[in-house]
Amino acid sequence: MGSDSPLLLAAVSLLSGLQMGYLARRVGWSRMAHKVLPPAVTGPPEFERTFRAHQNCVEFYPLFLVSMWTCGLFFNEATAAAGGLVYMIARLMYFNGYVAAGKKRLPGFFLTLAVLGALFLLAFIGIMRGILHKYFHIHLF
Amino acid sequence: MGSDSPLLLAAVSLLSGLQMGYLARRVGWSRMAHKVLPPAVTGPPEFERTFRAHQNCVEFYPLFLVSMWTCGLFFNEATAAAGGLVYMIARLMYFNGYVAAGKKRLPGFFLTLAVLGALFLLAFIGIMRGILHKYFHIHLF
Amino acid sequence: MGSDSPLLLAAVSLLSGLQMGYLARRVGWSRMAHKVLPPAVTGPPEFERTFRAHQNCVEFYPLFLVSMWTCGLFFNEATAAAGGLVYMIARLMYFNGYVAAGKKRLPGFFLTLAVLGALFLLAFIGIMRGILHKYFHIHLF
Numbered sequence: 001m002g003s004d005s006p007l008l009l010a011a012v013s014l015l016s017g018l019q020m021g022y023l024a025r026r027v028g029w030s031r032m033a034h035k036v037l038p039p040a041v042t043g044p045p046e047f048e049r050t051f052r053a054h055q056n057c058v059e060f061y062p063l064f065l066v067s068m069w070t071c072g073l074f075f076n077e078a079t080a081a082a083g084g085l086v087y088m089i090a091r092l093m094y095f096n097g098y099v100a101a102g103k104k105r106l107p108g109f110f111l112t113l114a115v116l117g118a119l120f121l122l123a124f125i126g127i128m129r130g131i132l133h134k135y136f137h138i139h140l141f
Numbered sequence: 142m143g144s145d146s147p148l149l150l151a152a153v154s155l156l157s158g159l160q161m162g163y164l165a166r167r168v169g170w171s172r173m174a175h176k177v178l179p180p181a182v183t184g185p186p187e188f189e190r191t192f193r194a195h196q197n198c199v200e201f202y203p204l205f206l207v208s209m210w211t212c213g214l215f216f217n218e219a220t221a222a223a224g225g226l227v228y229m230i231a232r233l234m235y236f237n238g239y240v241a242a243g244k245k246r247l248p249g250f251f252l253t254l255a256v257l258g259a260l261f262l263l264a265f266i267g268i269m270r271g272i273l274h275k276y277f278h279i280h281l282f
Numbered sequence: 283m284g285s286d287s288p289l290l291l292a293a294v295s296l297l298s299g300l301q302m303g304y305l306a307r308r309v310g311w312s313r314m315a316h317k318v319l320p321p322a323v324t325g326p327p328e329f330e331r332t333f334r335a336h337q338n339c340v341e342f343y344p345l346f347l348v349s350m351w352t353c354g355l356f357f358n359e360a361t362a363a364a365g366g367l368v369y370m371i372a373r374l375m376y377f378n379g380y381v382a383a384g385k386k387r388l389p390g391f392f393l394t395l396a397v398l399g400a401l402f403l404l405a406f407i408g409i410m411r412g413i414l415h416k417y418f419h420i421h422l423f
Contacts, residue, residue, distance in 0.1 A: 014348065017349060024341065048180045048181075052182070058340070062202050070154060070155055102178065193321035200306065200340045239321075243319065243321065
C-alpha cells in the first residue's frame with residue numbers, strides 16, 4: 001500500500017473489532033454468572049438485556065464500517081477516524097447502560113445515532129462531490 | 142481518492158445502509174404498536190415476523206457488501222451498483238411481504254437470492270480473470 | 283484495478299460468503315427436518331443449536347472480514363488469505379460440532395479465536411509500522 005493508504009481507518013476498524021470481541025465476551029461472562037447454557041438465549045432479565053445489547057451492536061457494526069470508510073475515503077480520513085472513536089465510546093455507553101437497566105440504554109443509543117448520522121452526512125457530501133466531479137465535470141470547493 | 146475511486150459502489154453502500162437503518166426503525170415501530178418492550182423479542186405474530194425479517198436482512202447484509210464490492214472492483218462497477226439497487230428493492234419486497242404473512246416473504250427472498258447469485262458469479266469471473274492474468278500471465282478477454 | 287489489487291483477499295471473501303450462504307441453508311434444512319416454521323426460532327435442541335451456531339457465525343463474520351482485509355492490505359496478502367482459509371475450516375468445525383452437541387462446538391471455536399487473534403495481531407503490526415512510517419518517519423524492517 002502507498003502512502004495514501006487509509007491507516008487511520010484501518011486502525012480504528014481493528015480497535016472496533018476488538019471492542020466487538022470484548023462485548024461478545026461479556027455475553028459469555030453473563031451466561032456464566034446467570035448459568036444460562038448455550039444455545040439458550042433466555043434467562044434472568046440482566047442476561048437478556050446483555051444479550052440484546054450485544055445483538056444491537058452486531059446489527060449496527062456493518063453500518064458503522066460502511067459509514068466510517070465511505071466518510072474516510074471520500075470526505076476526510078482523520079474526521080472519519082475521530083468519528084469512529086466517538087462511535088466506540090457511544091456503543092460502550094449504550095452497552096453498559098442497557099446491562100444496568102432497559103431505559104439506561106437510551107443516552108448511548110442517541111449518541112450512536114448522532115455519530116452515525118454525522119458520518120453518513122459527511123460521506124454523502126464527499127460522494128456527491130466526487131460524482132459531480134467525475135461524471136458531470138462540476139468542481140465544488 | 143483518484144478518478145478511479147468506486148463512487149457508485151460507495152453511493153449504493155450508503156443508500157443500503159440508510160435502508161438498513163429504516164428497517165431497524167420499523168422493528169422499533171412494531172415494538173411500540175404491539176407494546177413489546179426491549180429486551181423482549183417475542184410477542185404477537187406480526188411483531189415476530191417483523192423482527193425476523195430484519196434479522197434476516199442483518200444476516201445477509203455483509204454477504205451483499207462483499208459480493209457487490211468484489212463484483213464492482215473486479216468485474217464492472219456500474220453493473221455491480223445496478224445489482225445493488227435491485228438488491229435493495231428485493232429486500233424491501235421481502236420485508237414488506239414477511240410483515241404481511243410468512244409465505245409472502247418468498248418472492249422477495251428469491252429475488253434476493255437471484256441478485257446475490259448474479260453478483261457472486263460476476264465477481265467470481267472477474268477475480269478468476271485477474272488471478273489468471275496476475276499469477277499465470279494468461280490474458281482472457 | 284491495477285496489478286496490486288488484492289485478488290486473493292477478494293477470492294477468499296467470496297468463498298467465505300458462499301460458506302455463510304451454505305450455513306444459512308443448513309438452518310433452513312434444520313427448520314424443515316424439525317418442522318420449525320418461520321418466524322419461530324425455538325424448537326428441538328438440535329434445531330436450536332443449529333440456529334445458534336449460524337448466529338454466532340453471523341456475529342463473527344464482519345470481524346473476520348475486517349481482520350483479514352487489514353492484515354492483507356497492511357501486513358501480507360498471501361498470509362491473510364491463508365488465514366482466511368483456516369478461518370473457514372474453523373467455522374465449519376465449530377458449526378458441525380455445535381449441531382452434534384453443545385460441548386463439541388469448543389474445538390472449532392478455539393481455532394476460530396486463534397486464527398482471528400493471529401490475523402488481528404499481524405494487522406496491528408502492519409498498521410503500526412505504516413503509521414510510524416507515514417506520520418513519524420520511522421522506518422521499521
